[in-house]
Amino acid sequence: xxxxxxxxxxxxxxxxxxxxxxxxxxxxxxxxxxxxxxxxxxxxxxxxxxxxxxxxxxxxxxxxxxxxxxxxxxxxxxxxxxxxxxxxxxxxxxxxxxxxxxxxxxxxxxxxxxxxxxxxxxxxxxxxxxxxxxxxxxxxxxxxxxxxxxxxxxxxxxxxxxxxxxxxxxxxxxxxxxxxxxxxxxxxxxxxxxxxxxxxxxxxxxxxxxxxxxxxxxxxxxxxxxxxxxxxxxxxxxxxxxxxxxxxxxxxxxxx
Amino acid sequence: xxxxxxxxxxxxxxxxxxxxxxxxxxxxxxxxxxxxxxxxxxxxxxxxxxxxxxxxxxxxxxxxxxxxxxxxxxxxxxxxxxxxxxxxxxxxxxxxxxxxxxxxxxxxxxxxxxxxxxxxxxxxxxxxxxxxxxxxxxxxxxxxxxxxxxxxxxxxxxxxxxxxxxxxxxxxxxxxxxxxxxxxxxxxxxxxxxxxxxxxxxxxxxxxxxxxxxxxxxxxxxxxxxxxxxxxxxxxxxxxxxxxxxxxxxxxxxxx
DNA sequence: CGCAGCAGTTCGACACTGTCGAACGGGGTC
DNA sequence: GACCCCGTTCGACAGTGTCGAACTGCTGCG
Numbered sequence: 211x212x213x214x215x216x217x218x219x220x221x222x223x224x225x226x227x228x229x230x231x232x233x234x235x236x237x238x239x240x241x242x243x244x245x246x247x248x249x250x251x252x253x254x255x256x257x258x259x260x261x262x263x264x265x266x267x268x269x270x271x272x273x274x275x276x277x278x279x280x281x282x283x284x285x286x287x288x289x290x291x292x293x294x295x296x297x298x299x300x301x302x303x304x305x306x307x308x309x310x311x312x313x314x315x316x317x318x319x320x321x322x323x324x325x326x327x328x329x330x331x332x333x334x335x336x337x338x339x340x341x342x343x344x345x346x347x348x349x350x351x352x353x354x355x356x357x358x359x360x361x362x363x364x365x366x367x368x369x370x371x372x373x374x375x376x377x378x379x380x381x382x383x384x385x386x387x388x389x390x391x392x393x394x395x396x397x398x399x400x401x402x403x404x405x406x407x408x409x410x411x412x413x414x415x416x417x418x419x420x421x422x423x424x425x426x427x428x429x430x431x432x433x434x435x436x437x438x439x440x441x442x443x444x445x446x447x448x449x450x451x452x453x454x455x456x457x458x459x460x461x462x463x464x465x466x
Numbered sequence: 467x468x469x470x471x472x473x474x475x476x477x478x479x480x481x482x483x484x485x486x487x488x489x490x491x492x493x494x495x496x497x498x499x500x501x502x503x504x505x506x507x508x509x510x511x512x513x514x515x516x517x518x519x520x521x522x523x524x525x526x527x528x529x530x531x532x533x534x535x536x537x538x539x540x541x542x543x544x545x546x547x548x549x550x551x552x553x554x555x556x557x558x559x560x561x562x563x564x565x566x567x568x569x570x571x572x573x574x575x576x577x578x579x580x581x582x583x584x585x586x587x588x589x590x591x592x593x594x595x596x597x598x599x600x601x602x603x604x605x606x607x608x609x610x611x612x613x614x615x616x617x618x619x620x621x622x623x624x625x626x627x628x629x630x631x632x633x634x635x636x637x638x639x640x641x642x643x644x645x646x647x648x649x650x651x652x653x654x655x656x657x658x659x660x661x662x663x664x665x666x667x668x669x670x671x672x673x674x675x676x677x678x679x680x681x682x683x684x685x686x687x688x689x690x691x692x693x694x695x696x697x698x699x700x701x702x703x704x705x706x707x708x709x710x711x712x713x714x715x716x717x718x719x720x721x722x
Numbered sequence: 723c724g725c726a727g728c729a730g731t732t733c734g735a736c737a738c739t740g741t742c743g744a745a746c747g748g749g750g751t752c
Numbered sequence: 753g754a755c756c757c758c759g760t761t762c763g764a765c766a767g768t769g770t771c772g773a774a775c776t777g778c779t780g781c782g
Contacts, residue, residue: 233542284540285600286489344541
C-alpha cells in the first residue's frame, strides 16, 4: 500500500461504495446505507440525491436502485478497443455452441484478479443460473477461472492467489493452494479444465482459455447439469468443442 | 431548476462527467479531459487516479478507458426488480424473432426521457449497427421511441418533447413537433410504428410498444435494410409479428 | 546536441464543500 | 396520543477538492 494513492477523491470513493452496496443488495435505503457503510444519514442522503439526479440511481419508495445508465457505460466498456474484437468474435462462436449443444455457454474475462461475465447465452435445455452479464466470479472456484490462471504468468497467479481467500463454495471447491497449483499445471498441459460441482451443486463446466494479447485474457466455458456431465459427451465432445472454439475466437480476435 | 438540488456532491458530478466523456470518445487523456471539461489538469488527474485505482477505468499508455466493472453494475441494473421480468421475457422472445426472421431485433426501455438499448440480438442476415447494448437513443427519431411516446401520458410526452431539440439524423427525420404528434396519434391507433430511414440511411424498423407498468415502458423493434423494407413482409408480416410478440412479453412480464 | 514544447505528475495553499449531529416533519404502530 | 423510525433539512466546522505553478520525462525540431 502507499504506492499509487497520492491524491485521491474521497467522496468519489464513497459514492461508488454506495453504488456497489446498492447493487449487491438489490436496493437499499438511506438508513441502511448509513448504518452499513458507517456514514451519517445526511452524507448518504446527499450522495443519493446527486446520483439520482444524474440518473445513475432511481428510487422506488424509499429504496434506491442502480439505473440503466450503467448499462450504457458497460456497453461502452465492452466496445472499447481492448475488448470489442473479443466481443464480436465471442458472441458469434458462443451462440454457435449454444445452438449445437443447447447448453449454456459464456465468455469470462480476467479483470484485475477477478473474472467478469463478458457474454453469455443459454440454449433450449439451459440450466438455471445466478450468473448473468457482468457477474464477477473468483478465479479459483470455476473452470473458466482456472483456465485463465493457467495462461497467466506465474507471478500474476501468485499475486492473485495470495490476494484471494479461496473461500469454498461447495464441498468440492478446491481450497488448498498446493492442490490448486497442481490442477492448474494439469490444465496448462492438456488445454482445458473441468468444474465438477466446485462452485454450485449439480452444475459442471468444461472450459478453455482464450488469449487475445497480454492484457486480454479470457476463458470460455460450457455449463451442464451434473446429470449430463459424464461419458463421451462430457469427457470428449465438450473438451474438443471448447478448445477448438477457443482457438477460433483467438484467431478471429487477432484479425479484425 | 432549483427543485431537488438541495445539497449535492459536486465532485461526484465531475467524476461522472469525466467517465461519460471518456466513454463517449472511447478513451481520453488527462489534458484532453482538462481542456474539454474546463478543469485543471491536477483535478482531472486526481479523479482519474481514484477511478483507476477502484477499477472503474483502466489505462493504456496515457489514455483512460471505461472498465468492465460498469458491465457488472449494468447487469445489476437489468436484474433489478423493476427490470428483471422484462429482461427474462424479452430475451426469449427477441431471440425467437431473430431465429424466425434472421433480422436484428431489440428491446429499448424508456429511462428519463431517453431510450436505452436493453437487449439486442442479431440474426444471420443482420445489418451492421452502431447500436449495441446500452446505447441511448432519442425517442423522436426511432420507431421504438415513437411507440414509447405513444403509450406515455400526454404530459410526459410534452415534457420530453420540450426538453429535446428534435435534432435531425437523416433527411427523413421528423423534426416538426406538430407532425410528430400526428404520427404518434396514428401509432396510438394502429398499435405499431415504422421508421423509414429516419435515423440511419438504408435502415428501416417496425416497432410496437410494451407496457409493463406505469414506470416500465419499453418498445420492441425489428430492424431491416431498406431493400427488404417493402411488400407483404414489411407491411403485414412484421407488424403482426412485433405487435403479437409485444403482447406476449407484456403478459410474461406480469406473471413471474 | 540542446532546447523548445507538450505530455503526465507532484506540490502547497486557499476557498470551498463534504461531512457531521442535531433538529424537523410525517407515517406508521402499539 | 406517545412512541419510533423513516427521510429530510439545517448550520458549522474540519477536511479536502481545487487550482496554478513547478517538476519530470519524452519527442522532435532546429
